[in-house]
Amino acid sequence: MYTNSVLQTDYPWTKTPLVASAPMLNIAMAPLAVSVSAAGGLGFLAGGFDVSALESNLEEAVHLIKQSSAPIQETYASTAVLPIGVGFLNWGADLPKSIAAIEKYRPCAAWLFGPRSIPDDLRPWVEQVRAVTEGKTKIWVQVGTVAEAVAVAEALNPDVLVVQGADAGGHGLAQSASVITLVPEVKDVLTTRQVKNDIPLLAAGGIVDGRGMAASLALGASGVAMGTRFLASSEAKIARGYQDEVLRVSDGGSNTSRSKVYDRARGILSWPVQYDGRGVINKSYIDSAEGGMSDEENRALYKEELKKGDLGWGPNGRLTTYAGTGVGLVKTKLPAGEIITNMIQEAKAILQQLKA
Template structure:
């Protein structure tokens, strides 16, 4: 059984309660990740979904990690200094891989050299059938054994969580955690649980901890930070949206509308409502919806823009640097916990 200190044993720069910035493709970057880590959280950078030899995603990953490393090297939390044995400590940054397309061989040939160059503390895997993560988990564990890399896997159900624990995941990221964390017992190893989905402020963090999480991952709140690569439209859409339960919807078709591979029905991204989803519901072919999206992008038609956001989107109300966000959310969570302890 994992203890509440497990994540902090693995990631000693992190403070409690632990806040992780999600590896948002096209949004997260080295500056955002470093700011979160410097504030006592764990920052992440995206690796995209293309690990081919000429992948622009891996080229961007290389730059993201280089930027994060440079920023952290200038702070007291730098992980780049050598220890007494002369071995470099891992970079306290995570890398998020969208695994829906690639093979272990492609990762071995093209992604692992980038990881070995920068030594990130962990990787986050998302997009495969839960039964198929074993080879990737083994691959990343072996590649990063020298610096103790950890493997996070994001899932959406308790059964999927049990499956990835059986295959060797160190951390399970659970969307919509409901306290059903008996899947921690697996393969005789310690497993940590991170809650994701709808967490935007300290109240959400406190609730996730009460349900058994060891930490939380946040995406929507960090999309409005100045360090993020979000467009002005995305920032404005998030800040102007209220009641995420009524103004957002889950669909596996959003990426296809934008021209990316269609996700399986196992996964569905949540977005602020847009005209493309209405078209799909009315039977408009995906090819036409995609063309309409491209036209909207060139013309600035907000009705067809796609903004990924969780159900807590209505709680994101201000532009705020990432480090300040981490400090504020942590302080709110601790205040809630203290108040509850005093009342009961």
């Protein structure tokens, strides 16, 4: 059941079940993306909302791929398609520049997220990405509700839907279910409406190990997408203070919260209104949510806090530790490849045992 022939055809170097690494802004750069793909996952490079560095990051990825594991080297040599994807924040990313980079580098997938609307920020992307790569760059769209999944599936015929539940770290819908109900309901509704047969769903939000992976498969997903777990990978481009905080925090549901304050404190004000972000509860959050501090003051204190560097993270700090509720399960920093190998092995062992 967890083999999906579409995924294996489109991304021939990947193992099953598929593990994708999320295109975390400023963190998921070429080293992480390439390491994930080299280990049989599918690594995504963060394009974000400002794509000015995208071409140089893709150039770095090409360089790393040429020195990497045989399966991805060979895929790239034989297909001229990059065995990594690129993620975009579609409310802000520049379309012509992004399309130029995609045409030149041909990543295997474009992960689209955060549009103001489907017609404005997704449809032209889908049409142009497919046109300039003759469909070689597959279209992944991240959704957070059943309604969104249906609208995207009907309007865009995506190759993959990333189904993100409320446990996810960083940005997502302020109002949503977790994957425990979202994945099966999306699956049922797409099947009933016969939108597209067997569109692969990747579960995202709270999956950090083989247990979450096995659960996702049971819910009807074909694989998983993970962010928080890769924050504690050797290849993440992440401040020491941020990474230490990820390793420290336990009881993920108690010590993280969904809020818009993390964006406001950093002066990032352009996300569409339906999104917020899950981060570790810190001073920015508490002063705003409990103390009623103004955004202006919170932002000024945030700017001051930046001077502290790594010491600015933590429960008494103000720098943002975006992380999902699975943060309490992340206790060790590991190379991305080990994370993937371990979790696939663990998921398979669980499924073996449960069947018995």
